[in-house]
Amino acid sequence: MPDFSPTDYAVPGFVALVLIEMVWARFRRPDAYEPRDTLVSLGFGLGSTVAGLLFGGLAVAVFFAAYEYRLFTVGWEWWAWPLSFVLDDLKYYWVHRAGHRIRWMWASHVNHHSSQHYNLSTALRQSWTGAFTFGLLFALPLVLLGFHPLMIAICSGFNLIYQFWIHTEAIGRMPRWFEAVMNTPSHHRVHHATNPRYLDRNYAGVFIVWDRMFGTFEEERPDEERIRYGIVKQLGSFNLLWAVFHEWIGMIRDIRAAPWRHKLSYLLREPGWSHDGSRETSDTIRQRWLARQQSSVPHMPAPNTVADQNPIEEPPQAA
Numbered sequence: 001m002p003d004f005s006p007t008d009y010a011v012p013g014f015v016a017l018v019l020i021e022m023v024w025a026r027f028r029r030p031d032a033y034e035p036r037d038t039l040v041s042l043g044f045g046l047g048s049t050v051a052g053l054l055f056g057g058l059a060v061a062v063f064f065a066a067y068e069y070r071l072f073t074v075g076w077e078w079w080a081w082p083l084s085f086v087l088d089d090l091k092y093y094w095v096h097r098a099g100h101r102i103r104w105m106w107a108s109h110v111n112h113h114s115s116q117h118y119n120l121s122t123a124l125r126q127s128w129t130g131a132f133t134f135g136l137l138f139a140l141p142l143v144l145l146g147f148h149p150l151m152i153a154i155c156s157g158f159n160l161i162y163q164f165w166i167h168t169e170a171i172g173r174m175p176r177w178f179e180a181v182m183n184t185p186s187h188h189r190v191h192h193a194t195n196p197r198y199l200d201r202n203y204a205g206v207f208i209v210w211d212r213m214f215g216t217f218e219e220e221r222p223d224e225e226r227i228r229y230g231i232v233k234q235l236g237s238f239n240l241l242w243a244v245f246h247e248w249i250g251m252i253r254d255i256r257a258a259p260w261r262h263k264l265s266y267l268l269r270e271p272g273w274s275h276d277g278s279r280e281t282s283d284t285i286r287q288r289w290l291a292r293q294q295s296s297v298p299h300m301p302a303p304n305t306v307a308d309q310n311p312i313e314e315p316p317q318a319a
Contacts, residue, residue, distance in 0.1 A: 071146060092159060172186065
């Protein structure tokens with residue numbers, strides 16, 4: 001039975017690629033790396049590794065307990081591996097989407113988006129508190145279908161390895177056929193953007209087809225506007241502990257201050273939601289931006305017809 005972590009073997013490659021990108025950035029994009037920001041990213045990576053050692057046993061215990069109640073036994077046949085990989089990536093899409101739409105899960109996932117720079121070191125910004133969001137429950141259907149927990153863990157490891165290289169501005173667009181199916185640097189830059197048109201888009205891990213299927217895909221448009229990275233309310237600090245825990249602190253403060261009937265909503269509603277409407281969610285930010293875009297489009301002149309000789313002024317169309 002296979003028992004290894006593919007990410008352990010990939011670490012030297014990660015380090016080498018970061019160094020190569022740093023050389024590229026020095027000559028082509030000096031602003032791509034900021035030393036303090038990179039140190040915070042490295043701190044995230046180290047802390048997430050320690051957190052995995054401390055809390056990883058919880059996921060293992062849950063998965064093996066659930067495996068005893070599986071409906072089928074898939075086994076270790078060759079065809080089970082690609083099937084497990086695809087289904088695990090579909091699972092990743094939904095747990096990732098939930099991580100942006102449920103504040104309790106966002107409190108952990110926001111760590112990955114907290115940098116205002118987009119480079120390979122940003123990929124190391126993994127959460128320290130993921131075990132407390134119970135995102136692992138999204139994988140239980142695979143276990144109950146009969147996929148062995150170790151097979152799922154190995155496929156998840158390769159999924160994580162794939163996602164490393166897409167955190168870069170050094171690569172523009174890939175071939176069209178590749179962009180149509182796979183997640184790429186272009187697609188993932190959209191996901192890390194704070195521009196209103198890009199908020200909460202492109203949740204894919206490996207296969208961008210999930211976003212195309214479920215209506216969350218957005219194309220990168222570098223000719224129209226430059227991407228701004230980070231989070232809607234930027235950290236404004238290079239303090240590692242604040243970067244890790246700031247959203248948990250903010251959420252707890254909101255829960256304590258909220259009326260009783262709204263306390264649970266501050267856990268389960270989308271980030272930015274408030275019971276009095278004083279804040280904005282990604283949806284309201286995008287809607288406001290769309291309204292501005294539509295109102296700025298000039299009305300097309302009416303066709304040149306006989307009616308034009310006696311024009312009747314009509315009220316403007318609603319945006």
